[in-house]
Amino acid sequence: MNLLIQLTDLSINAKELELLQPLSLQLYQDKPLTILGQTGSGKSLLAQAIVGLLPSELSQQGKVEVFGKVHERKSLTSLWGKQVIMLPQEPWRALDPLMPAIQQVSEVYECLHNLDEETAFNRAIEDLDRVGLKSSALKRPGQLSGGMAQRLAVSAATAGGAKLVLADEPTKGLDVSRRDDIIQLLINSAKGGGLLTITHDIEVARQIGGEIIVMKEGEVVERGSAEQVLENPQHAYTQLLIAADPRHWQQREKSQIAKTPVLETKCLVIGRNGTALSKNIDFTIHTGEVVGVVGDSGCGKSTLGDTLLGLLKPVDGQVNKLKNDAKPYQWLKLYQDPPAAITSSVSLGVLLEDLLKLHKVERERVPDLMNKLNLAPELLARRSTEVSGGELQRFAILRALLLDPVFLFADEPTSRLDPVIAKEVTDLLVDLAKQQGCALLLVSHDPYMIEKRCDTVVRL
Numbered sequence: 001m002n003l004l005i006q007l008t009d010l011s012i013n014a015k016e017l018e019l020l021q022p023l024s025l026q027l028y029q030d031k032p033l034t035i036l037g038q039t040g041s042g043k044s045l046l047a048q049a050i051v052g053l054l055p056s057e058l059s060q061q062g063k064v065e066v067f068g069k070v071h072e073r074k075s076l077t078s079l080w081g082k083q084v085i086m087l088p089q090e091p092w093r094a095l096d097p098l099m100p101a102i103q104q105v106s107e108v109y110e111c112l113h114n115l116d117e118e119t120a121f122n123r124a125i126e127d128l129d130r131v132g133l134k135s136s137a138l139k140r141p142g143q144l145s146g147g148m149a150q151r152l153a154v155s156a157a158t159a160g161g162a163k164l165v166l167a168d169e170p171t172k173g174l175d176v177s178r179r180d181d182i183i184q185l186l187i188n189s190a191k192g193g194g195l196l197t198i199t200h201d202i203e204v205a206r207q208i209g210g211e212i213i214v215m216k217e218g219e220v221v222e223r224g225s226a227e228q229v230l231e232n233p234q235h236a237y238t239q240l241l242i243a244a245d246p247r248h249w250q251q252r253e254k255s256q257i258a259k260t261p262v263l264e265t266k267c268l269v270i271g272r273n274g275t276a277l278s279k280n281i282d283f284t285i286h287t288g289e290v291v292g293v294v295g296d297s298g299c300g301k302s303t304l305g306d307t308l309l310g311l312l313k314p315v316d317g318q319v320n321k322l323k324n325d326a327k328p329y330q331w332l333k334l335y336q337d338p339p340a341a342i343t344s345s346v347s348l349g350v351l352l353e354d355l356l357k358l359h360k361v362e363r364e365r366v367p368d369l370m371n372k373l374n375l376a377p378e379l380l381a382r383r384s385t386e387v388s389g390g391e392l393q394r395f396a397i398l399r400a401l402l403l404d405p406v407f408l409f410a411d412e413p414t415s416r417l418d419p420v421i422a423k424e425v426t427d428l429l430v431d432l433a434k435q436q437g438c439a440l441l442l443v444s445h446d447p448y449m450i451e452k453r454c455d456t457v458v459r460l
Contacts, residue, residue, distance in 0.1 A: 002029040004194040010062035032210030038418040039390020042218040052076030091153035102137040108159040146336040147297030163193025200418035244419035246448035260287040262439040268317035292454030305409035326406040349380030389416040
């Protein structure tokens with residue numbers, strides 16, 4: 001059995017802060033390895049160090065061996081494409097925003113496999129069809145849902161045929177059927193090679209099998225076979241992680257819905273570019289009510305929220321905002337992909353300070369809410385590209401809640417969070433929505449979470 005990756009005492013630091021404690025591991029051919037753990041635990045930094053993508057402001061110590069050769073950061077780039085691929089956590093950072101989906105994949109076949117244009121096109125169509133994107137082949141990334149963009153990024157990454165695949169949260173934001181398809185695609189693409197997956201999804205780790213390493217706060221707390229770790233966890237954190245899966249949540253008692261309506265729809269038809277995705281949507285959402293929206297990836301969940309906020313025009317029907325005394329900025333959206341809402345040009349602290357000044361928010365509210373969202377104060381000194389996807393999503397939630405929204409459209413707000421933090425954040429969103437009288441529209445691909453935390457459910 002060939003040894004593909006060997007790390008020896010690899011550690012990562014940001015000045016005086018140790019982000020990843022010394023870690024040693026081996027990845028063998030046809031023996032998948034999954035890194036499981038909380039957001040901000042160093043999982044993504046570990047993968048970036050393996051492929052030479054670690055930000056320059058971070059330092060690393062220890063030895064990185066890939067295919068039996070010791071590599072420095074710069075030399076790892078020579079392996080990209082045909083030998084090593086990394087599927088990044090944020091598809092928007094991996095895809096060309098101006099390029100149609102079909103071209104994102106076909107160019108891989110042309111550039112890496114030297115196929116002619118027609119053959120590359122046909123291969124790309126087959127790949128897109130395999131992940132349910134054939135009908136969207138001519139759409140650009142901005143015209144795709146988050147789940148569809150994720151599937152496109154997986155197809156483009158695996159088209160190179162590399163035998164070493166590193167996948168960073170490859171199934172976030174996907175419904176169950178699409179998640180299982182992507183897992184199988186990754187397993188198949190790594191046959192005869194190696195697969196290292198970073199995830200906080202217990203079911204992903206279970207299906208991939210092989211070996212599992214559980215990480216918390218930059219430290220390995222448990223490791224072993226998938227069956228051993230998931231069926232008989234020894235460490236308290238691993239036990240907590242598994243117990244926090246939404247299917248194990250207790251049913252929340254549904255509260256009495258207030259009589260004050262905030263927004264209503266009548267015979268609403270939603271879609272994009274005049275093409276209907278869902279029809280005959282009729283409901284009213286009230287002050288303090290939590291409405292859950294479920295459905296397959298690409299069915300219009302995000303489109304519904306954007307239509308209610310006026311970001312998209314209805315194909316037909318009506319949306320009536322009934323809270324006339326609310327300020328425009330109190331009708332808010334939490335994006336499925338936080339990079340779409342948070343610039344990387346300045347630090348998170350500057351962005352927060354701008355919000356406090358612009359809307360005259362009492363800064364005394366910030367520390368308590370940051371603590372509830374498990375956000376460390378030192379994160380404010382970093383930019384959006386220097387924190388994990390989960391930390392960035394919690395920062396986006398912080399900004400939204402500080403504005404006391406009357407209507408909050410939360411589009412997959414916990415898709416980047418590990419189960420423990422996801423449960424805490426979901427409960428916090430629901431509790432604060434009820435306390436502040438905010439109407440909350442909660443979109444998720446997880447039916448268990450929706451059923452157990454929402455007062456009303458809309459199925460698309």
